[in-house]
């Protein structure tokens with residue numbers, strides 16, 4: 460649990476900044492969410508939209524959706540992460556409805572409602588059986604509703620491994636202190652997380668094959684509305700190289716349950 464607290468603190472500043480800086484919403488990630496919201500509002504102009512932010516953590520996505528007119532249930536297993544969400548929502552004068560449970564169990568409850576939008580940011584690879592959860596998402600979507608998943612890691616191609624290594628040494632040379640701090644935090648997390656299954660950054664899957672996931676989503680019944688691969692690169696000077704070589708590290712999907 461100390462582990463959760465450390466990570467929640469790391470997330471808190473980032474989430475607060477994002478929730479209060481609309482100029483940071485000008486990215487493909489928020490474009491996908493805006494696209495889903497605008498279609499839902501056009502289809503159901505008189506209805507409140509109910510969204511589920513699955514594995515929502517400190518509420519990066521939930522707070523955006525709330526500020527765009529949706530009611531949101533944020534699900535997560537971590538009391539520390541959801542406490543941060545409650546705090547930031549309170550500061551912004553927004554309600555905070557939290558479902559503190561494993562997503563698999565929450566979606567099995569009879570009392571869990573149907574949603575018009577389900578988001579899962581940096582989430583699927585944290586789940587032991589993400590295909591099962593994708594099926595649960597489908598069952599809990601209203602016809603015409605959307606699922607958005609993002610920031611799951613792709614299998615690392617050779618070009619990604621090469622650029623990653625080059626960037627590592629470049630950063631080591633330019634910012635040795637920041638690198639040492641990052642390494643120290645990672646070691647601390649590993650040591651603190653004796654039961655790694657409980658650590659919030661525990662990943663069941665190092666990578667997800669997006670083509671395979673797309674086939675699964677279509678077999679479940681979803682229509683694919685958007686598929687995005689995100690080029691890696693942590694430094695401003697090297698980012699163009701990652702884009703030039705098509706060095707993609709994560710992906711996103713916008714899926715829709717067809718209307719009846």
Ligand SMILES: C[S@@+](CC[C@H](N)C(=O)[O-])C[C@H]1O[C@@H](n2cnc3c(N)ncnc32)[C@H](O)[C@@H]1O
Nearest residue numbers: 514515516535536537540561562580581585659
């Ligand atoms: C990498 S964080 C992502 C948080 C947030 N979605 C974001 O993008 O900032 C992963 C989150 O998943 C939560 N988590 C892991 N397994 C879970 C499960 N089975 N059910 C619900 N939450 C889970 C963790 O507590 C953690 O907050």
